[in-house]
Amino acid sequence: DTGVSQDPRHKITKRGQNVTFRCDPISEHNRLYWYRQTLGQGPEFLTYFQNEAQLEKSRLLSDRFSAERPKGSFSTLEIQRTEQGDSAMYLCASSLARLQGEQYFGPGTRLTVT
Amino acid sequence: GQSLEQPSEVTAVEGAIVQINCTYQTSGFYGLSWYQQHDGGAPTFLSYNGLDGLEETGRFSSFLSRSDSYGYLLLQELQMKDSASYFCAASIYNQGGKLIFGQGTELSVKP
Numbered sequence: 001d002t003g004v005s006q007d008p009r010h011k012i013t014k015r016g017q018n019v020t021f022r023c024d025p026i027s028e029h030n031r032l033y034w035y036r037q038t039l040g041q042g043p044e045f046l047t048y049f050q051n052e053a054q055l056e057k058s059r060l061l062s063d064r065f066s067a068e069r070p071k072g073s074f075s076t077l078e079i080q081r082t083e084q085g086d087s088a089m090y091l092c093a094s095s096l097a098r099l100q101g102e103q104y105f106g107p108g109t110r111l112t113v114t
Numbered sequence: 115g116q117s118l119e120q121p122s123e124v125t126a127v128e129g130a131i132v133q134i135n136c137t138y139q140t141s142g143f144y145g146l147s148w149y150q151q152h153d154g155g156a157p158t159f160l161s162y163n164g165l166d167g168l169e170e171t172g173r174f175s176s177f178l179s180r181s182d183s184y185g186y187l188l189l190q191e192l193q194m195k196d197s198a199s200y201f202c203a204a205s206i207y208n209q210g211g212k213l214i215f216g217q218g219t220e221l222s223v224k225p
Binding site: 044108 | 144145146147149155156157158159162164201203205209211212213214215216217218
């Protein structure tokens with residue numbers, strides 16, 4: 001088991017551009033989560049999937065953000081028309097549904113919007 | 115709202131024991147998790163308390179008291195590599211494993 005992986009690790013983009021991040025969870029985990037973390041803060045929940053179904057979205061997730069998990073395996077997070085306030089570390093995590101407090105995080109994608 | 119409070123910084127010496135406290139105000143509280151995060155790294159799962167009492171995992175122990183809305187992480191035999199940020203995180207009943215994180219406690223271990 002190679003753990004949770006994320007790609008890319010770093011992304012620099014200009015304001016107004018669209019970006020897409022990918023997350024590959026631990027293979028036997030049926031839950032996948034996206035969080036955002038800024039410097040000096042704890043991770044903030046964005047959304048989560050159970051298998052391919054997106055079951056909850058945070059109010060933090062504006063309509064510029066969309067996430068998919070098309071076959072219940074990997075997931076993508078897209079941000080359209082990026083703003084400077086979107087600059088953050090985007091973390092993906094996965095877990096088994098019955099062990100929801102035990103989440104395994106990927107290394108994150110650091111987004112910088114210039 | 116939902117919030118977790120923990121000290122922002124703690125300093126201790128190598129070999130000592132340190133306790134990081136966490137108080138929470140969350141409706142529908144389900145359980146309390148602890149995560150470690152080194153600078154530039156991802157959060158790493160340490161411990162979970164679904165029931166009141168103490169959970170022990172090697173040098174780390176975690177405690178939960180639902181009646182006091184309080185938990186703590188206890189680190190024993192501190193090592194330099196334990197210098198990191200520690201987060202408590204609450205999971206909420208019927209909200210599918212979404213974690214609400216505290217602001218984190220930065221632990222500095224001195225020689």
